[in-house]
Amino acid sequence: MTDARFDQKYKEHLQRKIKDLKDKHDAVILAHNYQRDEVQEIADITGDSYALAVAATKVKQKVIVFCGVSFMAESAAILNPDKTVLLPVAEAGCPLAEMITVEKLRLKKNEYPEAAVVCYVNTSASVKAESDICCTSSNAIKVVKSMKEEKIIFVPDKNLGRYVREHVPEKELILWDGYCVTHQRLTREMVEKTKKLCPNALFLAHPECRKEVLELADYTGSTAGIVNYVKDSNHKEFIIGTEKGIIYKLQADSPDKKFYLPTDNFICANMKLTTLGWVARSLEQMVYHVTVPEDIADKARKALERMIAVK
């Protein structure tokens, strides 16, 4: 048997095993759009952080297997205190989330006591608990607009914060110096080079990209925004300015369209830690059970629920 056939057989074996374990444990699998293709294939629900946070509040199953990174699983646990939330790989973290601590946020709040704190969901539960409201890249503009305070401490992604600031000039945004290591890797030169090679393609970018990259974008939006833009567009070719994993969803929705990445290295290593093998082990051994201390969870839940209520 060739390596490719063996890999395919093994993949199918693991996918069947996961399905059986899912049924046995009354589990649902949520997977972020940046997960490996084969993980997205076995997921019951795929989406961006916002879609998954909302989905987590609606699922009926007792166990949620969260194929993503730790802050996402924490949010699911906070929103579902009666369910078991599993993160298949304990080390799957987010470098952006690690760029802010509660202690540092408290110091910033002391500096600007009149400001409200809007925190991107890519943060720990403790940072959410210290914030007034959460946001995602899908709803950050709406969330900031919804605040009665004029001054907003926006944490921790400076690129998303700068993008929001441009769309909500009536608010004063104080930005944190954090960034997504994956999106920060994309440079203006990479995009310009790809545009030259693919002159008919539109460039769609995630707001976590640098300002000079967003200036080249024909559309800027979250992964859900990019997916919807492609579905609704008459265009046939797109340069994708976000993590490679999204191509799975784009290609599945629009098989007749072509997608190009400005760099082969547009990969979040943490998102790719989750494999089918780890998902199967997660269900077999019920690991890793994500829990958040009740006092922190109660406060963080308020910030998350306040975000979900923003229409």
Ligand code: SF4
């Ligand atoms: Fe964190 Fe960026 Fe990876 Fe998302 S893509 S998990 S923000 S490092």
